[in-house]
Amino acid sequence: MIRRPRFSFLVFALAGLFCLLLQACSPPAGPGHESTRNIIFLIGDGMGNSITSAARARKGGLTGLLRMDEMPVIGLVRTSSTALVTDSAAAGTALAGGVKTNNKSVAMTPDGKKVQSILEAARNRGMATGIVVTSSLADATPACFGAHAPGRWLKSRIAAGLLASGTDLLLGGGSAHFLPRSREGSLRDEERDLVREAGDAGYAVCRTKEELAEAPDGKILGLFARDDMTTEPPEPTLAGMTVEAIRRLGRNRRGFFLLVEGSLIDSRAHDNLLEETLDQTLKFDEAVGAALDFAKKDGRTLVVVTADHDTGGLSVVDGTVDGAVLKVTWGGDNHTGEAVPLFAFGPGAGLFGGFKDNTEIPRIFARLIGAADFPKISE
Numbered sequence: 001m002i003r004r005p006r007f008s009f010l011v012f013a014l015a016g017l018f019c020l021l022l023q024a025c026s027p028p029a030g031p032g033h034e035s036t037r038n039i040i041f042l043i044g045d046g047m048g049n050s051i052t053s054a055a056r057a058r059k060g061g062l063t064g065l066l067r068m069d070e071m072p073v074i075g076l077v078r079t080s081s082t083a084l085v086t087d088s089a090a091a092g093t094a095l096a097g098g099v100k101t102n103n104k105s106v107a108m109t110p111d112g113k114k115v116q117s118i119l120e121a122a123r124n125r126g127m128a129t130g131i132v133v134t135s136s137l138a139d140a141t142p143a144c145f146g147a148h149a150p151g152r153w154l155k156s157r158i159a160a161g162l163l164a165s166g167t168d169l170l171l172g173g174g175s176a177h178f179l180p181r182s183r184e185g186s187l188r189d190e191e192r193d194l195v196r197e198a199g200d201a202g203y204a205v206c207r208t209k210e211e212l213a214e215a216p217d218g219k220i221l222g223l224f225a226r227d228d229m230t231t232e233p234p235e236p237t238l239a240g241m242t243v244e245a246i247r248r249l250g251r252n253r254r255g256f257f258l259l260v261e262g263s264l265i266d267s268r269a270h271d272n273l274l275e276e277t278l279d280q281t282l283k284f285d286e287a288v289g290a291a292l293d294f295a296k297k298d299g300r301t302l303v304v305v306t307a308d309h310d311t312g313g314l315s316v317v318d319g320t321v322d323g324a325v326l327k328v329t330w331g332g333d334n335h336t337g338e339a340v341p342l343f344a345f346g347p348g349a350g351l352f353g354g355f356k357d358n359t360e361i362p363r364i365f366a367r368l369i370g371a372a373d374f375p376k377i378s379e
Ligand SMILES: [Zn+2]
Pocket: 046, 088, 266, 267, 270, 311, 335
């Protein structure tokens, strides 16, 4: 009768010690408890609800699901600029800088002041930063995160701005906007050689998937096409570039902000090309999957997926149950004013649920990374 309490005490003491050891060895608390260290923001350009719905049907018929459907928080986002129907520059300004502006303006207010992007705010806080797109890097959406211009057509200025921004990783198309005007294939309006300047500034310049894989640690400028990418081999895939970006930016101890854009959903939808629109959407979804796979393992990475606007006003009106044949109608060949879907996963994801204005999204990012004074407008 005397031994029993002693035995219990020993068991309790051992159990307590075991718990202490477990606490000491386990990583900090998982998603929802830990602060947001990394943000991966994925934008499907032109990817309205109707397009994700059609892509689901194409992928798996009646029960089809996208990788983005694994994300537990769903929202709906208003896309208007100072006009009811936005273009990609004003939408990019809202999603990057949290401010409404006129269509065609790249991270600038209607009266010509600069709007700081969330990528710039993250960089200023010591986070690593990256932009990965399938369009030209000088196109409207990436431009809004790393450059400033009163018009989206000012691509020479935008390319120079992207480089000057010090963004650690720039992967996409658009080499023509980085080469001096006299060089064959250039689309620049003057003689600055931004490829040489990038090299001088410490960037490794990559032209192929292989060069990207072998590039040393440090800043990278990946130019995989003269203008928009084809998204066909031998180019790197959007998912492949996303994995490479995460691997490299993830080494920064102060976290990273990565923008990934499925840029070409929009252009295919402008042309009312159903198969090509779905192909681009599914390629974008693969990149979402790559981001999610990392975030699920990491536990400190927030992943947010949305669109800048809908393009084409697509409706699925009939089709086979396996989704192989889809009969659709298109409402037009331009952007529409419909609200777009948002998906979120990871620490802070809960803040993105419900109905949001597009300007709220980077404001929430700013709060999560502790960037005070956002949105920020300067001369
Ligand atoms: Zn468009």
